Amino acid sequence: MIKGRAYTIFPYRFMRLGKDILLVNEAGEFIFMSENDFVKLRTYQLDIKDEIFLNLEIKHIVADTDPTLPIYLLATKYRTKKSFLNDFTALHIFIITLCCNQKCKYCQANSEDEARTDYDMNTGTAKKCVDMVFKSPSPAIKIEFQGGEPFLNFETVKFVVQYANQLNGAYQKNLEFVICANLLGLNEEMLNYLEEHKIWVSTSLDGPRNLHDANRITRKGTGTYDIVRKNIQLAQDKLGNDRVSALMVTTRDNVDKLNDVVDEYIEQRFNSIFIRTIHPFGRAAKEKLGYDVETFIKNYKKTLDYIIRLNLDGVAFSEQYATIILKKILTPFATTFVDLQSPAGTGISCAVYGYNGDVFVSDEARMLSKMGDNRFLMGNVHKNSYQEIFNGKVIRETIENSCVETMPLCSECAFQMYCGADPVRNYSVQGDLMGHRPTSEFHQINYLIIRHLMELIKQNDADIMNVFWSWITNRSIEEIKRSERG
Amino acid sequence: MRQLKGIPLNSRARIIGKISKNPAKTRETKNCILATVSIEKRLRGFKAVLCSTAIEEAKTIRLKIPIIHSVENIEALSEGDIVSLDMMTGDIIVVYERNSIHNSVLASTDCNCRCIMCPQALAANSKENLKNNIEIIRMMDKRTPALGITGGEPLILGDGLIKLLKQCKKQLPETQIQILTNGILLKENDYVRSIARLRLRNLVFCIPLYADTDTEHDFIMQRKGAFEDTIQGLYNLATNRQLVEIRIVVMSLNSKRLPKIAEFIYHNLPFAIHVAFMGMEVEGMARKNIEKLWVSPKAYSPYLRDAVFYLFQRNVNVSIYNEQLCLLPKDIWNFTYKSISEWKNIYLEDCLECSEKSRCGGFFAAPYGDHKAQIHPL
Numbered sequence: 001m002i003k004g005r006a007y008t009i010f011p012y013r014f015m016r017l018g019k020d021i022l023l024v025n026e027a028g029e030f031i032f033m034s035e036n037d038f039v040k041l042r043t044y045q046l047d048i049k050d051e052i053f054l055n056l057e058i059k060h061i062v063a064d065t066d067p068t069l070p071i072y073l074l075a076t077k078y079r080t081k082k083s084f085l086n087d088f089t090a091l092h093i094f095i096i097t098l099c100c101n102q103k104c105k106y107c108q109a110n111s112e113d114e115a116r117t118d119y120d121m122n123t124g125t126a127k128k129c130v131d132m133v134f135k136s137p138s139p140a141i142k143i144e145f146q147g148g149e150p151f152l153n154f155e156t157v158k159f160v161v162q163y164a165n166q167l168n169g170a171y172q173k174n175l176e177f178v179i180c181a182n183l184l185g186l187n188e189e190m191l192n193y194l195e196e197h198k199i200w201v202s203t204s205l206d207g208p209r210n211l212h213d214a215n216r217i218t219r220k221g222t223g224t225y226d227i228v229r230k231n232i233q234l235a236q237d238k239l240g241n242d243r244v245s246a247l248m249v250t251t252r253d254n255v256d257k258l259n260d261v262v263d264e265y266i267e268q269r270f271n272s273i274f275i276r277t278i279h280p281f282g283r284a285a286k287e288k289l290g291y292d293v294e295t296f297i298k299n300y301k302k303t304l305d306y307i308i309r310l311n312l313d314g315v316a317f318s319e320q321y322a323t324i325i326l327k328k329i330l331t332p333f334a335t336t337f338v339d340l341q342s343p344a345g346t347g348i349s350c351a352v353y354g355y356n357g358d359v360f361v362s363d364e365a366r367m368l369s370k371m372g373d374n375r376f377l378m379g380n381v382h383k384n385s386y387q388e389i390f391n392g393k394v395i396r397e398t399i400e401n402s403c404v405e406t407m408p409l410c411s412e413c414a415f416q417m418y419c420g421a422d423p424v425r426n427y428s429v430q431g432d433l434m435g436h437r438p439t440s441e442f443h444q445i446n447y448l449i450i451r452h453l454m455e456l457i458k459q460n461d462a463d464i465m466n467v468f469w470s471w472i473t474n475r476s477i478e479e480i481k482r483s484e485r486g
Numbered sequence: 487m488r489q490l491k492g493i494p495l496n497s498r499a500r501i502i503g504k505i506s507k508n509p510a511k512t513r514e515t516k517n518c519i520l521a522t523v524s525i526e527k528r529l530r531g532f533k534a535v536l537c538s539t540a541i542e543e544a545k546t547i548r549l550k551i552p553i554i555h556s557v558e559n560i561e562a563l564s565e566g567d568i569v570s571l572d573m574m575t576g577d578i579i580v581v582y583e584r585n586s587i588h589n590s591v592l593a594s595t596d597c598n599c600r601c602i603m604c605p606q607a608l609a610a611n612s613k614e615n616l617k618n619n620i621e622i623i624r625m626m627d628k629r630t631p632a633l634g635i636t637g638g639e640p641l642i643l644g645d646g647l648i649k650l651l652k653q654c655k656k657q658l659p660e661t662q663i664q665i666l667t668n669g670i671l672l673k674e675n676d677y678v679r680s681i682a683r684l685r686l687r688n689l690v691f692c693i694p695l696y697a698d699t700d701t702e703h704d705f706i707m708q709r710k711g712a713f714e715d716t717i718q719g720l721y722n723l724a725t726n727r728q729l730v731e732i733r734i735v736v737m738s739l740n741s742k743r744l745p746k747i748a749e750f751i752y753h754n755l756p757f758a759i760h761v762a763f764m765g766m767e768v769e770g771m772a773r774k775n776i777e778k779l780w781v782s783p784k785a786y787s788p789y790l791r792d793a794v795f796y797l798f799q800r801n802v803n804v805s806i807y808n809e810q811l812c813l814l815p816k817d818i819w820n821f822t823y824k825s826i827s828e829w830k831n832i833y834l835e836d837c838l839e840c841s842e843k844s845r846c847g848g849f850f851a852a853p854y855g856d857h858k859a860q861i862h863p864l
Contacts, residue, residue, distance in 0.1 A: 054743070054746070068714070069713070069717060073717070465799070469800060
């Protein structure tokens with residue numbers, strides 16, 4: 001402590017939010033204070049007996065005694081928040097085939113005709129990929145089948161499941177499988193197989209018929225809503241509601257009708273939705289399906305509010321992106337969402353194995369490759385060793401350039417601990433891994449969503465906070481309020 | 487602890503044994519103390535005999551066995567209870583009740599702190615104490631649901647505590663063992679590791695945290711650096727995968743900060759399996775310092791409510807101990823728990839007509855005057 005001063009000030013980041021100042025410590029814990037108190041804090045004029053001083057002290061922003069303990073606590077909490085780094089790559093995405101029976105207008109993967117077989121992953125490549133997966137030190141391994149439509153090459157799916165389970169007999173990892181499919185060709189035999197091997201299903205649903213069929217169409221151009229709806233029900237009945245989830249893409253068509261999309265999800269027995277923005281890759285870029293940031297945020301806020309009201313009316317339903325960010329803001333725990341972390345999840349949390357054995361740092365990276373740019377190709381399972389792929393130049397560069405702690409503008413942002421970087425997107429849109437925040441849509445959307453959630457937290461409305469905590473702790477709002485009935 | 491009294495005969499020693507109510511029972515009588523109405527002729531093998539009727543000295547002189555007769559309320563003793571007999575005075579101290587869920591072992595009568603609200607009378611430890619405790623544990627029923635290891639500060643026994651825990655592991659493999667400690671000595675990771683190595687499956691460390699800042703906590707514990715040492719101890723427990731419960735005794739010095747203490751716990755000690763807010767036991771130092779420490783439960787219940795809801799909302803297991811329902815808002819009744827040991831537990835005259843008496847924890851033997859005045863039947 002400097003002589004003559006009653007306390008030490010620790011590092012924090014801050015931002016004006018309404019009339020108040022938001023202060024966030026190195027571990028992501030936050031506090032709001034008035035501008036007047038903020039000035040006092042910075043000029044060492046706070047009374048160490050004042051309540052505001054004590055509140056700052058337990059956030060480790062100030063210390064009036066030996067700072068050893070608060071530094072130790074901060075370090076432990078920082079490690080916990082970054083504990084997603086401990087185990088290395090857990091999510092392994094297999095591009096089982098590039099062929100698809102749909103031709104969605106926003107397809108990022110630029111899928112191929114379903115009649116072709118030369119874009120299928122063969123079992124020889126699949127075997128090498130599984131061998132590579134098990135070289136990851138992570139105690140938890142999730143293998144995700146993607147495409148194209150993975151059911152079109154179901155033999156390879158079955159081979160991977162069988163071979164991975166066989167290897168796991170020795171490795172004893174926590175092994176899970178997910179199949180991301182449009183479900184168009186789902187049949188009884190496939191369902192039985194999914195049930196028997198406890199495979200999770202993730203499908204796509206963009207809303208009610210008119211919104212879903214606006215973009216999700218077959219190669220012949222016909223809608224897919226009816227068959228998808230029927231097959232979602234079949235899968236839910238067979239595997240259980242919690243084993244089947246759906247993803248949606250926000251396009252120009254449904255961006256102002258997100259409440260209808262939510263209603264559709266509830267009607268189809270889903271208990272959450274992930275309101276995802278469109279990625280400017282593949283066909284999506286050409287078809288002009290996008291919208292400006294302002295339109296998206298306006299509608300996102302409106303629908304988030306709608307979902308909160310639904311919860312207060314007794315419908316347990318969550319928005320997953322908000323849940324992830326709320327966990328980052330409100331809990332001391334790490335999140336495992338690979339698309340919003342620092343350093344980015346590219347390669348170190350997630351890897352993508354192309355149909356021919358090429359290994360990429362992310363799904364977007366393999367899409368870039370399909371368009372002819374191999375910037376994020378880490379290697380190939382037929383040609384390279386695990387060390388060459390996962391300790392090579394590509395993964396190192398990608399990670400080095402995706403730490404928000406060192407990125408311009410991010411380094412001083414109060415939301416730093418709640419945010420993350422997407423070097424692949426930065427590269428594809430802005431031509432540079434680090435990107436340029438003022439013109440980045442990724443930045444703008446995340447900043448505005450985090451800011452909106454922070455404003456709601458600041459309001460501290462008891463009902464809204466109960467809804468948020470029900471999402472974070474995965475309990476119904478009823479359960480949280482039950483205790484109050486005495 | 488429950489205590490009975492009678493007139494001693496035939497010995498001047500201290501005797502520890504397990505109550506048996508069956509004079510014919512011959513198996514395992516070596517450690518048994520017979521509790522009966524009157525003494526019959528043949529009494530082989532018992533360690534001592536307690537009886538409710540008065541007996542003439544002359545008649546029993548030939549029986550060499552230690553006897554306490556004229557014991558009042560002898561039916562309060564149950565088969566399998568463990569008693570400590572003072573043959574000098576005739577005092578019978580019940581150190582273990584087989585049918586109770588509140589059994590504990592007073593592992594240490596000494597402490598490394600002098601907390602300003604400490605209800606215990608402290609004294610230097612004797613070597614006998616550890617030996618006796620190990621013997622008591624050896625006699626306990628294997629089905630004992632829970633056992634507290636209390637003090638004073640049990641950890642100042644050092645290796646002695648390890649010996650005690652080894653006996654617990656052997657005799658009470660299924661029992662929930664709770665060590666009540668201030669956690670200061672757990673700052674030595676080697677010591678924590680040596681306890682962890684015992685691999686007791688149901689061991690919980692119950693550790694008090696009186697404040698969210700070092701200044702206040704150290705003041706309450708009357709020891710500089712206590713906060714830092716205890717937090718370090720808690721982290722050592724977490725890294726060694728030991729179970730932790732945090733206890734907060736509510737007093738005037740911390741009552742307004744209860745929600746902030748809850749916040750501190752959630753963010754810094756999220757590994758705690760249970761958090762308990764506890765009413766103050768007005769005994770010992772607490773009685774002496776009562777003017778400085780007292781705050782009525784009614785006055786602090788809004789803060790208590792906020793703290794409890796803060797933790798419950800975050801899915802933390804939270805309870806309220808030692809509080810009376812008539813002084814708490816109804817919406818936090820669900821968190822209260824009848825936590826006072828049966829032998830300490832009393833109700834006031836007003837309580838007898840209360841409709842919620844069966845749900846209420848009642849009092850320690852002695853409620854403070856101001857406290858008593860606020861109690862009313864529901």
